[in-house]
Amino acid sequence: MPKNAHDNQNPGGLFPCLRLSLSRKHFSAFFPLLQSGCLVQCPKPLSVEAFLLSLPGFPGATILDGIQTVFLDGRPVDDIKAATLEPDCELALSAAMPGALGAVMRRGGYYAAMRGHITFQEQEHETIQGAFCVTVKLFNLLLSQVGPSLLEHGIVLGSEELAGLANSFESGISRLEWKGQDIAPGEFSSLLESLPNRVRAQLVFKV
Amino acid sequence: MDKILRINMGGKGGPQVTETPVGEYEGLGGRAMTSAVVLREVPADCHPLGADNKLVIAPGMLSGTLGAQTGRISVGCKSPLTGGIKEANSGGQAAQVLARLGYAAIILEGKPAGDSCYKVIINKDGVTVTEDITLAGLGNYAVVEKVKAEFGDKVATISIGPAGEMKLGAASVAFSDPEMRPTRHAGRGGVGAVMGSKGVKLIVLDDEGMSRRQAKDPEAFKDANKRFVAGLNSHPVTSQGLPLFGTNVLVNVVNEAGGFPTNNFKTGRFENASKISGETMAEQTTARGGVVTRGCHKGCVIRCSGDYIGPDGKWLTKQVEYETVWAHGANCGIDDLDIIAQLDRMDDDLGLDTIEMGNAIAVAMDAGVADFGDGPAALKLLEEVGKGTPLGRIIGSGAGTVGRVFSVENVPVVKNQALPAYDPRAVQGIGVTYATSPQGADHTAGYAVATNLMKVGGDVDPLKPEGNAELSRNLQIATASIDASGMCLFIAFAILDQPETFQALLDMINAFYGYSWTGDDWGAYGTAILKNEREFNTKAGFTKNDDRLPAFFKKMPLAPHNVTFQVTDEELDSVFDF
Numbered sequence: 145m146p147k148n149a150h151d152n153q154n155p156g157g158l159f160p161c162l163r164l165s166l167s168r169k170h171f172s173a174f175f176p177l178l179q180s181g182c183l184v185q186c187p188k189p190l191s192v193e194a195f196l197l198s199l200p201g202f203p204g205a206t207i208l209d210g211i212q213t214v215f216l217d218g219r220p221v222d223d224i225k226a227a228t229l230e231p232d233c234e235l236a237l238s239a240a241m242p243g244a245l246g247a248v249m250r251r252g253g254y255y256a257a258m259r260g261h262i263t264f265q266e267q268e269h270e271t272i273q274g275a276f277c278v279t280v281k282l283f284n285l286l287l288s289q290v291g292p293s294l295l296e297h298g299i300v301l302g303s304e305e306l307a308g309l310a311n312s313f314e315s316g317i318s319r320l321e322w323k324g325q326d327i328a329p330g331e332f333s334s335l336l337e338s339l340p341n342r343v344r345a346q347l348v349f350k351v
Numbered sequence: 352m353d354k355i356l357r358i359n360m361g362g363k364g365g366p367q368v369t370e371t372p373v374g375e376y377e378g379l380g381g382r383a384m385t386s387a388v389v390l391r392e393v394p395a396d397c398h399p400l401g402a403d404n405k406l407v408i409a410p411g412m413l414s415g416t417l418g419a420q421t422g423r424i425s426v427g428c429k430s431p432l433t434g435g436i437k438e439a440n441s442g443g444q445a446a447q448v449l450a451r452l453g454y455a456a457i458i459l460e461g462k463p464a465g466d467s468c469y470k471v472i473i474n475k476d477g478v479t480v481t482e483d484i485t486l487a488g489l490g491n492y493a494v495v496e497k498v499k500a501e502f503g504d505k506v507a508t509i510s511i512g513p514a515g516e517m518k519l520g521a522a523s524v525a526f527s528d529p530e531m532r533p534t535r536h537a538g539r540g541g542v543g544a545v546m547g548s549k550g551v552k553l554i555v556l557d558d559e560g561m562s563r564r565q566a567k568d569p570e571a572f573k574d575a576n577k578r579f580v581a582g583l584n585s586h587p588v589t590s591q592g593l594p595l596f597g598t599n600v601l602v603n604v605v606n607e608a609g610g611f612p613t614n615n616f617k618t619g620r621f622e623n624a625s626k627i628s629g630e631t632m633a634e635q636t637t638a639r640g641g642v643v644t645r646g647c648h649k650g651c652v653i654r655c656s657g658d659y660i661g662p663d664g665k666w667l668t669k670q671v672e673y674e675t676v677w678a679h680g681a682n683c684g685i686d687d688l689d690i691i692a693q694l695d696r697m698d699d700d701l702g703l704d705t706i707e708m709g710n711a712i713a714v715a716m717d718a719g720v721a722d723f724g725d726g727p728a729a730l731k732l733l734e735e736v737g738k739g740t741p742l743g744r745i746i747g748s749g750a751g752t753v754g755r756v757f758s759v760e761n762v763p764v765v766k767n768q769a770l771p772a773y774d775p776r777a778v779q780g781i782g783v784t785y786a787t788s789p790q791g792a793d794h795t796a797g798y799a800v801a802t803n804l805m806k807v808g809g810d811v812d813p814l815k816p817e818g819n820a821e822l823s824r825n826l827q828i829a830t831a832s833i834d835a836s837g838m839c840l841f842i843a844f845a846i847l848d849q850p851e852t853f854q855a856l857l858d859m860i861n862a863f864y865g866y867s868w869t870g871d872d873w874g875a876y877g878t879a880i881l882k883n884e885r886e887f888n889t890k891a892g893f894t895k896n897d898d899r900l901p902a903f904f905k906k907m908p909l910a911p912h913n914v915t916f917q918v919t920d921e922e923l924d925s926v927f928d929f
């Protein structure tokens with residue numbers, strides 16, 4: 145049986161969308177979440193590279209080059225063109241790291257053999273239809289380099305999780321849209337109370 | 352750096368000071384110097400805390416010059432922790448100052464008759480050694496405050512805390528940083544205990560009136576240094592990652608790889624890793640008004656260090672390093688950065704190796720002395736060390752001793768020295784280095800990664816089964832060379848990725864000494880250091896059976912990847928086949 149969206153609790157591949165424009169100074173409030181992992185919608189099976197390039201405003205090749213340390217389900221990835229995202233997988237992205245461990249973990253690096261037995265190996269896939277969710281973690285330099293694109297793409301948040309975060313950014317909301325409709329930013333608190341269990345929060349940061 | 356200062360602490364009528372030309376040790380710096388002196392002058396069967404052992408303190412080949420990153424210093428001796436040769440490396444101001452004073456090494460020899468507490472003052476006018484009982488029992492911070500009051504804040508200090516005076520196996524030697532705080536430590540192997548056994552509490556170095564060391568070809572040296580700095584400034588690891596987040600940037604990545612030892616090496620993931628990561632610490636430091644980017648010595652351009660500001664808004668300790676955050680944090684199940692920083696401050700004050708102490712406390716927790724995750728209990732155990740209670744002395748003697756006393760089966764030590772912050776089951780190639788390094792399990796032993804440029808040991812095919820042994824050998828050789836140069840190991844990335852930066856480094860050495868070294872010569876220099884160290888250890892009774900990881904790494908699978916250490920003994924034995 146093909147895997148589909150329902151296996152991943154993501155009916156139709158879409159959660160209702162809450163779009164917030166925020167002042168850039170509130171961006172760092174999302175660092176803890178970005179480090180520990182955000183649930184993100186992926187429209188279909190994509191390679192790591194294709195997924196990143198599909199993110200809105202993703203800065204492109206220079207940043208891709210800087211993503212030197214990549215893990216899929218905790219396994220170091222050597223080829224980001226070949227490694228494919230699947231439902232429920234966990235993708236972690238980091239810049240090049242110092243020290244022997246940094247050298248060993250780098251994608252396609254000279255010392256990759258030193259961690260050969262945990263290296264990510266691409267498997268045969270079942271056919272996957274529809275959108276699904278993956279967890280994405282961003283570390284170090286990539287927090288600020290990839291974080292804005294990922295947050296604008298949207299992260300799936302439980303309403304309580306969103307309410308917990310709201311304190312740290314509420315004062316910086318300049319525009320609020322719920323399911324495509326503009327709402328006055330001052331209505332955010334009352335909107336929070338009526339949100340469904342899960343929403344896709346798209347966060348756009350303005351300087 | 353044309354002379355060696357010898358202080359015989361057991362001289363008739365008190366300490367005797369002699370200065371000799373550098374002689375047979377000409378051209379040696381840092382680890383090359385310490386290991387050569389220990390091999391030639393220390394009887395391998397001596398008691399590490401006895402009169403026959405020597406403590407060698409040596410700046411690097413390029414220390415005291417205008418060269419960037421050249422302020423690392425080596426401390427060598429027969430280790431009271433491992434029983435083998437030891438080189439512990441540190442930052443701080445001392446390397447530059449000692450080199451400008453003209454010394455290629457200070458060698459502390461002999462042993463005073465009773466319990467005494469000496470202070471050594473070295474300046475342009477000479478050397479004085481005086482008994483100063485007011486220093487006895489003081490923490491490193493108090494010692495440095497006294498020095499500031501007497502000599503001002505332009506001098507550099509080398510000191511031991513109470514742990515060194517108690518001659519504990521985890522005792523470190525402290526070096527003052529550019530802000531004149533005792534935050535930099537030659538931590539590993541109990542070198543502080545050997546300094547304590549010599550009765551030397553404090554060395555004050557004052558280079559006022561001395562000038563920089565001059566290269567044989569000053570213009571070529573200046574040009575090479577410029578190219579070297581440009582290389583460091585253009586590489587993302589050395590120009591962005593390390594300065595912004597410090598070495599603790601590794602927490603999230605190692606945790607993600609499942610190689611972040613947690614609760615005394617029981618699992619490879621710590622669920623609260625993001626609470627103690629470099630990213631979180633940098634955010635917190637900025638929010639509390641601290642500086643995230645500082646150098647451990649003047650002349651560092653990477654500057655991977657910074658401040659740790661306590662919850663009260665006051666400076667508490669230096670930005671806590673990755674190995675410390677791991678040892679006192681995840682390995683003890685502690686996820687509170689403020690507690691980890693307090694432990695770091697106490698280690699620095701008492702003069703203790705943070706890696707050894709974190710492991711010792713974790714093994715004690717495994718024995719049920721305290722619960723994993725209990726930060727206040729960890730602080731209390733460290734207080735016991737400072738007071739010198741029986742339990743404190745056990746903890747301060749290192750993880751191996753704690754394991755033996757409390758009958759813990761899984762004790763993460765090699766040659767009785769505690770493992771650093773990567774689980775060798777997840778990263779087996781690094782496990783090879785832990786097992787075979789003459790220094791005991793040492794994270795810095797295979798830290799440098801310039802070997803494919805240097806081609807030391809020939810071209811390596813990392814896909815061959817024996818690849819791990821070859822890679823580890825080359826890493827250890829490259830590291831030994833960098834340790835001798837006085838350079839910080841973090842230059843490794845830039846010289847790995849940028850051949851022109853490696854060439855600039857060679858050009859600096861060549862311009863300074865009038866050599867014409869190639870990459871091969873650099874490799875041969877590192878190989879000679881390792882040969883010296885292996886020879887000493889063989890004389891001290893070490894065999895290939897000491898080049899092994901504890902058995903539990905082969906038996907207990909590590910989550911999340913459920914892997915055991917699979918490198919065979921034959922592979923381990925092939926690392927040093929030269």
Ligand code: SF4
Nearest residue numbers: 646647651653655839
């Ligand atoms: S990079 Fe870090 S460890 Fe190296 S010399 Fe600079 S401050 Fe010290």
